[in-house]
Amino acid sequence: MELECYPTADRPPEIVPGRPQRAWMESFADRHPYRCLPLTMANTTGWEILCPMSFSAEWNGGVYQEDITLIPDNPHPDFHNFAKSHFSHGVITFHPGYLFRTPPGWSMMAQGPPNHVKDGIQPLAGLVETEWLPFPFTMNWIFTRPGRVSFRKGEPFCFITLVQDKPLAEFQPVIRPLARNADLMGQYTAWEKHRTEFNAKIYRGDPEATKEAWQRFYFRGEYPDAVAEPPKDHVNKRRLKAPKFGG
Template identity: 80%
Template structure:
């Protein structure tokens, strides 16, 4: 399958596979957050679109378009086509620079980079039917309070990933007692027992538990006490393809 990316500008922003690293995760002792596999996997399950220049946005709290001031670090020919104050009410609008076409039945989730925290501003997410849409979309961020926000050159301003969204409406959520699935209940109880014992050892300063530091069951796709075989299709690292040029 292909994700077709048609540039709509002479110098479109760069698209790269999602990267697992986050500055706030790096600051923890022993980079502890990277042990949470769901965090790292979310960070790289899609593609980042990067800012082609560094700039500052400032909102004075007003409701008009002119209440957002956009200032590049240095003059750039594409700046005022790349980011604008279009919707007013503290919303800044970015232009990804591409018209995307996805395979039939696949839509594009457009959002901010997962777990990429910016103080004072929030990315807005959208789901776009890119399997038929003949025009591009925008990426929008909304200020959460008056103030100044900075984007660096090469910083992701948009994150895209693909979903088969239409089959979702066929899925029926069902709430069941754990007793109705004895195998799952037993697996859960074994995990809960191991988790509780391990946390108690950590609290007591047990040297073996402290050295181990964290339990790796999910990271390795394993079950405690081998209550079931490890998943052969478990994924703990994702490397998406970088865009290539086609005809």
């Protein structure tokens, strides 16, 4: 399967597979947040589109386009086509520089990089039917308060991932008592028992638990007490393919 990326600019931004690293995760003692597999998997389940230059953006709180000021750190010939004040009301519009085409049944979710925290500004997410769309979309960020923010060269301003969104309408959410599912109830009870005992040991300063530091059932794709066969398709590291040039 192919994700077709057609440049719409002479020098389109670089696209790279999603990277697991986040500055705030790195700042924790022992890089503790990386033990949370859902975080790192979210970080890498898609591709990043990177800023081709560094620039600052400042919003004075007004509702007009001219109330946002965008200034590149250094002169860049593509800046005026890359980032703009288009929608007003504190919204910055980025042009990703590509027209994307996905296989039938697949759409593209364009959003901010997962778990990439940026003070004072919030990325907006959009779902795009790229299986047929013959023109590109924009990526937008909205200021959360008046002030100044910076985007650095090489920083992701857009994160794209693919979803089969049409079948979602076929799903019916159903709320059931956990006791109705005996197998799942047993698996949950075993996990809860281990979790409670492990946290109690950590609280008491138990040397063995302290050395272990965290439980790895989910990271390894295991059930506590081996109450069921482990999943064969569990993934704890994702490295997507980088774009290549094709005819």
